[in-house]
Amino acid sequence: MSSFIPENLKESINKEYINKFSIDILKQEKFVPINKQDDFLYVGIVDAENRERRNSILTKVILTTKLKPKVIALTEEQFDELIMFCEEQNNVADEPVLIKIEPLNQPEKSDNQFGQVDQLNQDSQIDAVVPNIRSNNVASGAPPKKKLGEQLIGDGLITEEQLTMALTESKQTGTPIGSVLVKLGFIHIEQLREALSRQQGYAHVESKDLKVEPNVIRLLPEDFVKENQAVPISTDGKTIVVGMVHPDNKQVLNDIIYLTGLKPFPLILTHIEYEKCINNFFETKRETEKLMEEISLDENIIIMEESLWNQVEKEFEDESNIVARFASSLITEAIEKKASDIHIEPRNDKYVVRYRTDGILRQILEVPSKIENLLISRLKVVARMDIAEHRRPQDGSFTLKYNNKLYNLRLNTLPVGSKEKMVIRILRSEMRIVNKENKKIEIVGALEEDIKKIELMTTSPHGIILATGPTGSGKTTTLYSILNRVNNEMVNITTVEDPVEIKLEGINQIQVNAKADITFASCMRAILRQDPDIIMVGEIRDIETLDAAIYASLTGHLVLSTVHTNTATATITRLINMGAAPYLIASSLVGVIAQRLMRKLCPMCKELYNPTEQELELIVSSSEDYDGFIGNKIYKAVGCSNCDDMGYVGRMGIYEIMPINRELKKIITNSNIAHEIEEIAVSCGMKTLQRSGLDAILKGETTINEYIRVLGANNE
Numbered sequence: 001m002s003s004f005i006p007e008n009l010k011e012s013i014n015k016e017y018i019n020k021f022s023i024d025i026l027k028q029e030k031f032v033p034i035n036k037q038d039d040f041l042y043v044g045i046v047d048a049e050n051r052e053r054r055n056s057i058l059t060k061v062i063l064t065t066k067l068k069p070k071v072i073a074l075t076e077e078q079f080d081e082l083i084m085f086c087e088e089q090n091n092v093a094d095e096p097v098l099i100k101i102e103p104l105n106q107p108e109k110s111d112n113q114f115g116q117v118d119q120l121n122q123d124s125q126i127d128a129v130v131p132n133i134r135s136n137n138v139a140s141g142a143p144p145k146k147k148l149g150e151q152l153i154g155d156g157l158i159t160e161e162q163l164t165m166a167l168t169e170s171k172q173t174g175t176p177i178g179s180v181l182v183k184l185g186f187i188h189i190e191q192l193r194e195a196l197s198r199q200q201g202y203a204h205v206e207s208k209d210l211k212v213e214p215n216v217i218r219l220l221p222e223d224f225v226k227e228n229q230a231v232p233i234s235t236d237g238k239t240i241v242v243g244m245v246h247p248d249n250k251q252v253l254n255d256i257i258y259l260t261g262l263k264p265f266p267l268i269l270t271h272i273e274y275e276k277c278i279n280n281f282f283e284t285k286r287e288t289e290k291l292m293e294e295i296s297l298d299e300n301i302i303i304m305e306e307s308l309w310n311q312v313e314k315e316f317e318d319e320s321n322i323v324a325r326f327a328s329s330l331i332t333e334a335i336e337k338k339a340s341d342i343h344i345e346p347r348n349d350k351y352v353v354r355y356r357t358d359g360i361l362r363q364i365l366e367v368p369s370k371i372e373n374l375l376i377s378r379l380k381v382v383a384r385m386d387i388a389e390h391r392r393p394q395d396g397s398f399t400l401k402y403n404n405k406l407y408n409l410r411l412n413t414l415p416v417g418s419k420e421k422m423v424i425r426i427l428r429s430e431m432r433i434v435n436k437e438n439k440k441i442e443i444v445g446a447l448e449e450d451i452k453k454i455e456l457m458t459t460s461p462h463g464i465i466l467a468t469g470p471t472g473s474g475k476t477t478t479l480y481s482i483l484n485r486v487n488n489e490m491v492n493i494t495t496v497e498d499p500v501e502i503k504l505e506g507i508n509q510i511q512v513n514a515k516a517d518i519t520f521a522s523c524m525r526a527i528l529r530q531d532p533d534i535i536m537v538g539e540i541r542d543i544e545t546l547d548a549a550i551y552a553s554l555t556g557h558l559v560l561s562t563v564h565t566n567t568a569t570a571t572i573t574r575l576i577n578m579g580a581a582p583y584l585i586a587s588s589l590v591g592v593i594a595q596r597l598m599r600k601l602c603p604m605c606k607e608l609y610n611p612t613e614q615e616l617e618l619i620v621s622s623s624e625d626y627d628g629f630i631g632n633k634i635y636k637a638v639g640c641s642n643c644d645d646m647g648y649v650g651r652m653g654i655y656e657i658m659p660i661n662r663e664l665k666k667i668i669t670n671s672n673i674a675h676e677i678e679e680i681a682v683s684c685g686m687k688t689l690q691r692s693g694l695d696a697i698l699k700g701e702t703t704i705n706e707y708i709r710v711l712g713a714n715n716e
């Protein structure tokens with residue numbers, strides 16, 4: 001079986017390979033990496049005849065060392081002797097394994113393969129709270145201001161900070177500044193058109209003209225359109241109206257005369273609209289679809305199961321591997337579409353891929369059956385999961401750099417029938433709300449009065465502030481925004497999160513790890529010994545965590561957390577039901593923020609209409625609410641090319657903010673009946689989620705249907 005004889009194994013052991021594993025893992029799984037010889041890493045394994053066991057160990061060895069393993073069968077006694085020898089030699093057990101930090105400082109690689117892959121080591125023990133490294137300080141690398149930006153500032157449309165942010169992004173992505181400002185949501189496309197038009201002295205293309213006829217756009221060759229960013233819009237047989245990103249390019253205008261025989265009439269076209277035209281007409285086939293065609297033609301894809309090593313080897317050595325490219329394009333396309341989750345799931349006899357965008361799942365494609373197993377394996381390999389394990393749920397993660405932004409991807413599998421369902425959560429590690437320079441709380445959709453109430457809560461030196469709502473309602477974003485406001489050199493902030501979603505500079509962030517018994521409650525106890533001022537706990541879901549939070553707040557700390565309830569007042573009853581004394585809740589709670597995310601109407605296609613009585617009855621619960629709709633116009637969703645025919649673009653938050661004042665403290669201590677608390681809160685000026693939702697409809701930001709989807713129909 002091998003060139004070694006067991007007696008010589010001890011001398012052959014190479015510390016370098018032992019150190020790649022934790023000694024606990026070696027003891028637990030009963031294997032020892034010995035040494036490398038002739039391109040093989042020899043690995044001693046107990047019970048090596050057990051194929052499943054062997055494969056699981058070899059997967060680990062391959063993923064950790066990237067070496068091709070050869071197996072040496074060991075008896076229990078031989079193993080014990082070897083492992084004892086290792087411990088004596090190295091004291092490897094005493095060497096702490098620190099959490100790996102995401103490779104923010106590694107050389108950049110902007111391709112869309114899994115070029116840069118790393119993960120937060122799941123098995124590591126937390127020995128120290130690792131500070132976060134953030135290399136890209138937005139303010140420092142900003143290029144000098146440009147004319148358009150100054151003009152927009154002069155018009156009061158954007159702020160200096162927004163311009164700085166956009167310039168950095170513009171520099172990184174090569175997208176013109178104006179279009180970046182629109183993409184970031186700082187200005188509207190109409191405002192950009194007008195600003196460009198004024199700056200350059202050309203009229204701009206109207207949005208209605210952008211529904212270009214295919215036979216008009218083909219008046220110019222595709223290459224020419226793309227190279228010069230010039231899109232034919234319309235023609236009367238003599239002149240040709242051309243939307244141009246750079247309308248003052250005389251050479252291009254001459255070329256158009258030469259190519260079409262028509263007199264060109266240039267209009268300004270924003271870069272965003274140019275991209276949209278191009279996508280509509282020339283790139284109807286997405287990268288993923290092209291790859292799917294390639295897959296169906298590629299005869300070399302082997303469907304039958306390969307040996308473990310061959311499969312893994314292929315993944316590692318052949319980055320041009322079509323399955324790898326397909327997997328990567330599934331992810332980058334999801335990022336482009338701003339999806340939050342990717343579901344790869346078995347359906348009858350096939351696999352389908354769905355993306356969740358703005359809270360809604362949509363089917364994207366069916367995975368070619370040839371590669372369904374390879375696709376799952378590929379994703380498991382990059383997320384360092386055990387590819388030989390199909391019958392138990394697994395978790396994994398990796399970090400991906402795409403278009404100069406970092407994304408943390410969390411994968412988990414669940415056995416469904418004889419197959420596995422995989423869900424990939426995309427966490428964007430950079431979010432706009434986390435802005436060192438800007439200390440104002442920025443919460444999407446929150447009104448100025450809402451923000452004032454929240455800011456007032458954060459001035460409290462101790463107490464508990466809770467954000468509440470179902471999963472995906474934006475609670476964490478709200479808490480991060482509050483953290484960003486209170487963060488400065490004078491305070492010590494520690495967070496316990498599951499997972500750490502956004503890295504914040506100057507804040508100690510700890511990742512919950514149930515396997516290592518790092519839970520919300522156990523972390524809270526440890527953190528309190530570290531003398532923090534502000535603590536954020538991912539979620540309060542048991543009495544242990546709640547007790548720790550109350551204790552922390554009563555001993556002078558500000559605690560931020562989330563609770564999984566539907567309304568601000570239900571949160572109070574929930575906490576009491578968990579087992580906390582009402583008077584303790586009354587004295588420690590500073591405020592509760594209940595929230596939801598609602599899809600926003602697409603501004604390009606929304607349509608005015610008169611709702612019917614029956615429709616209104618579904619959402620109003622009082623005659624005052626009803627009166628609010630009399631004589632007020634509201635909108636419905638339609639669908640156009642701007643919104644992918646959904647009728648909605650992006651989401652906004654609606655809020656119910658309940659600061660705990662003296663009156664509320666009294667009622668909480670004496671009664672825990674939700675509606676009584678709510679009555680008092682409303683009389684003190686709290687706006688309910690329902691009221692905020694109705695206001696959003698009346699302001700033309702969302703629809704009755706969306707209100708019902710998020711808040712449910714009124715059943716009173």
Ligand SMILES: [Zn+2]
Binds near residue numbers: 604605639643647
């Ligand atoms: Zn639309």
